[in-house]
Amino acid sequence: xxxxxxxTSMSRRGNCFDxxxxxxxxxxxxSEEFSPLDRxxxxxxxxxxxxxxxxxxxxxxxxxxxLNCQTPVEFRVKAx
Numbered sequence: 001x002x003x004x005x006x007x008t009s010m011s012r013r014g015n016c017f018d019x020x021x022x023x024x025x026x027x028x029x030x031s032e033e034f035s036p037l038d039r040x041x042x043x044x045x046x047x048x049x050x051x052x053x054x055x056x057x058x059x060x061x062x063x064x065x066x067l068n069c070q071t072p073v074e075f076r077v078k079a080x
Contacts, residue, residue, distance in 0.1 A: 028058070033050055033054045058072070059071065060073050
C-alpha cells in the first residue's frame, strides 16, 4: 500500500466501533450492488463505475430510517 501512496487505517485492537460507519457502507455496497453479479467477470472500470453510481444513490436517493426517512443529503441540508 505504501508503494502506491495508499494510507491504511486500522481499528484499535478490540474496538469494532472505530470503523462502524464505513463498515456499514461497505456491507450495503456489497449486498445491494455486487452480490447478484458474477464477480469474476467484473473489470476495474466496471467496478469503479458501479461504486460511483452507488455512492450517488446512497447519498441522494436512499432514505435512512435513522435520519427520519431522509437521504443523507436531505438531512444535511435541513440541519444546516
